[in-house]
Amino acid sequence: MSSFRIGLAQVNCTVGDLEGNTARILHYIERARAMQVDLLCFPEMVITGYPPEDLLLKPEFITGNLEKLDVIVRHSAAIALVVGFVDSRDGLYNAAAVAYDGELCGIYHKTCLPNYGVFDENRYFQPGTKAPIFVINGVSIGVSICQDIWYPTGPASRQASAGAEVIVNISASPYHAGKRDLRERMLAGRASEDTVILAYVNLVGGQDELVFDGGSMLLDERGEAIARAKQFEEDLLVADLDIASQEVHTRVWSLESGVPLPDSRLFPARSAEIHDRVGEIYAALVLGTRDYIHKNGFYRVLVGLSGGVDSSLVAAIAVDALGPENVIGVSMPSRYSSEGSRTDARLLSENLGIEMRVIPIEQAMDGYLSMLAGSFAGTQEDIAEENLQARIRGNILMALSNKFGWLVLTTGNKSEIACGYCTLYGDMAGGFAVIKDVPKTLVYQLAGHKNSSAAREIIPRRVIEKEPSAELRPGQRDVDSLPPYEVLDPVLEAYVEEDKSLDQIVALGFDRKLVQRVISLVDGSEFKRRQSPPGIKITPRAFGKDRRLPITNRYRSS
């Protein structure tokens, strides 16, 4: 039996942190070497972080990444490595270096460059054309990068037909709900079509609006996943591949187990737990929030607590991301705030164990109304006065942020942001929009998930059950301005995520006038979204780099 020990180092690196990322890579090399790993694989562009965007246009950034690659190669004594980096010989390439025993053995250039959705790889890179095979300890290895493996006729297939026994795919594949399953099915197809062992290592961690979910895996040549790394956490998967018999034995273990490596090389199978759909999304939101805050040098956050389900969910996510001691709730009641809202906000903060401050907004409101009395004379109360309330709250949160260095989390959901049912510089004011890509109906599911996984009522039941209201005028209810969320959300999904036309959405069974109104709200609020803080992508199309629409746009769907 020819046994080959492979390691997949699913690391959480930070864009631009060449020094820190390299230190993390060296750390994993040391641990893998101690485990007698033959080949250790790191994700796509692990040295630079992904996506570095226009940092790639800075020549010194490219040089810096090459210098770090040299350092890493020098640390490959007695271990083979596959490491993602940016190559700059005769053009810029998204590349994988193969190193062994202190030598750079070869370089692979990514062939299929994604330039859709959140991706802009044609902006920076030239496509590679070669599909080399590397022989490591007598095993033929084909190296490919991310998108390369998504095409049935891509470089991995060429490598497999040319005799590769193992295909390594190093990825930086951003999360959306269900992406892990999609990936596993795709990889299973590729492994079984090509009759090849597939080692897939994905980045983990949050980067602005993206979350990389990890979930690295090994599949045998029948397409069976025989080992899965954790989702949303750093992990090191190690497995012995029985190459001679063309089988992957399920001898897999993780670094975290801490169990010293037995000589027998026989280990129990290991597969990290797979989340259910809502739990997976919740975990993505927690990781995305934690990494945005920490990687940007913040520790504590502020959340305006209205007593509603959106801000309650955001506070719960923040507590899971940062700990209750790092989350400060601020309740900012006005004359229109119900007693229930105040009580609910207080109850939530008690359940979460966070500090809550109460700052009523009436004094500033009176000041504004008196200052604007001349200009507003003879007009009716309208959106101007409503927005003033939201903006006072935004200002209070920002004043606390400026004074104490705490980052403000905004609490708007995707349904609101899609329709412009939110106030620029008001409830949209803050550094990070945690649930920006979460439709309201999913907000309720996530709140339910939080309570059931805590096995107690963290988010008060009343908060989940009461009718949604912005409480900016007496008796206001969301349904006065928007269709009920059970109707709105599928219409938004069809229009925003699937680019369906008015006619096509009506054909799904929705009222034409209602759909027209929704489309008009979405189209008319592009200017607001352009000024919103980034938030975590969890759907196939988020508001952000995924969806690039002009503000000046006279097109209306028919």
Next chain:
Amino acid sequence: MSSFRIGLAQVNCTVGDLEGNTARILHYIERARAMQVDLLCFPEMVITGYPPEDLLLKPEFITGNLEKLDVIVRHSAAIALVVGFVDSRDGLYNAAAVAYDGELCGIYHKTCLPNYGVFDENRYFQPGTKAPIFVINGVSIGVSICQDIWYPTGPASRQASAGAEVIVNISASPYHAGKRDLRERMLAGRASEDTVILAYVNLVGGQDELVFDGGSMLLDERGEAIARAKQFEEDLLVADLDIASQEVHTRVWSLESGVPLPDSRLFPARSAEIHDRVGEIYAALVLGTRDYIHKNGFYRVLVGLSGGVDSSLVAAIAVDALGPENVIGVSMPSRYSSEGSRTDARLLSENLGIEMRVIPIEQAMDGYLSMLAGSFAGTQEDIAEENLQARIRGNILMALSNKFGWLVLTTGNKSEIACGYCTLYGDMAGGFAVIKDVPKTLVYQLAGHKNSSAAREIIPRRVIEKEPSAELRPGQRDVDSLPPYEVLDPVLEAYVEEDKSLDQIVALGFDRKLVQRVISLVDGSEFKRRQSPPGIKITPRAFGKDRRLPITNRYRSS
């Protein structure tokens, strides 16, 4: 003599306005037909407007554009047309249709797709591979699109060597300072290298952060520009080309002249006036502002007038764009506003002939300070209190905007926005950031230009001469926080526009500590820029689609 009459219709279309753009195209066809034009050329993607961005992902949008092309083709009786559109046969193409006498004669697909700077054409389009020649009234015409002509070995050269007598290039080429000259030099090179007559028609008009400056032109086979259309205005250039003698006679006239077409076909040469550098930039800012406001359905704007040069310049641009009756100045003095500032704001508004409202901000400030007294107890006055003042001003402008439907223009310049010397939701609050891409030193030049072109003091001399201050605390001066602008601006240009490293900038003769501080300010304020309104690109690299940097970014130049 074989004379061939060509027309270049430099139109101002609106993204997404398939109906309106088509009506405009048909209007120009009628006028050109009346002038016995043989071939009338419209800019790149004139039917959809440029850039339509992700509207291109909507199948119904593509279908709509094809239906409009059919309408246009049917209107080509007795005239040949070149019209930019989006083709969707076997993929999506940035395309030019050639039509004559009611028939679609052929289609050209853009070969060189720009995917750098503000461009994302690989996101949508496949590149064409063919370089056909069309024979119109016995003249051989090569059609190319924008970027195609920028490469010496592109399709136009292939067409010229294959016998094309005239190369038509239809463009949507966005403006930056000096781009017109750059374009003319490039086109002159291409015409003389290929010994071919070159007809270049460019879009005109503002689209979000872009201004298309028109400046269409005809060059003879020696590379001499023999006719130039206006910059920053719609125009129709018509000329008779003497093909047999391989010469372009300078018989050129414009639609605007209103002179009926003489039978002799002999006209005086015509070349629109070329602006000087600062005048050109001023005109770009006026057009960009006017089109953003009007194309988004607004008529009146609000400008907060501090008495400083930035807001004075913005108000002057707004008046030139929209008329004094559509610009409302708002002076919002605080306890720190000097008497001079108030007087200067009043004087400016008198010079411009605009309404000015005065709304002191003290009452709201008192409200906030009292509301925050508990939280702020024991702290020193700092940026938190300064930002509150800026945010109260932002709120007042937005309240007036919400109440009356007027759009707020922000007044921050590029130097401030680069360094983060601006307040999110404060002076950054508004719909359009007119001078976002204008460095402070250029702000002064533009203010001087305004006064000299008006031949009187519009922007008060005191405003131009006094020391810059944000007036957010007693005795505050910009130089307390930033290097002098004469030093800062070239450092910013080197870092932001040219991607120079710290070492490279120091090598230009700047102090290392100063450069380090500037770089650190720029890198640390990416989060602010991400939430800023769009503004007009006038440099080779503006803050916007041009420059895509991660917020989460630990890279620091060395």
